[in-house]
Amino acid sequence: MFQGVEMGVPVIVAKGAKPGKRVLLVSGVHGDELNSVGAVQQIFAKLDASTLSGGVIGSPNRPGVEWVTRKWPTSSLGTTLINPKSTWPARSPATRLSGSAG
Numbered sequence: 001m002f003q004g005v006e007m008g009v010p011v012i013v014a015k016g017a018k019p020g021k022r023v024l025l026v027s028g029v030h031g032d033e034l035n036s037v038g039a040v041q042q043i044f045a046k047l048d049a050s051t052l053s054g055g056v057i058g059s060p061n062r063p064g065v066e067w068v069t070r071k072w073p074t075s076s077l078g079t080t081l082i083n084p085k086s087t088w089p090a091r092s093p094a095t096r097l098s099g100s101a102g
Contacts (some may be wrong), residue, residue, distance in 0.1 A: 014052060
């Protein structure tokens with residue numbers, strides 16, 4: 001679906017004043033459930049990077065939100081669309097693919 005197509009993905013980062021671990025907040029995993037997009041926006045609005053150790057990264061599921069769909073395209077499965085909730089987290093590529101079959 002995206003082969004040969006450039007697609008920008010919005011990312012917001014809050015880098016803490018002190019070193020530490022980082023957390024990734026992915027919103028809109030199911031593109032037809034938009035509450036998480038607003039939740040991530042509220043979290044970033046309340047963050048104070050000067051008191052933060054580590055960092056916080058936020059990014060939406062752009063295809064899901066734009067197309068209002070629960071499925072993501074994956075180049076490893078041709079034109080097959082997968083539900084990321086059914087494939088995350090995975091210990092190996094085999095686990096990811098087996099979880100998305102059917």
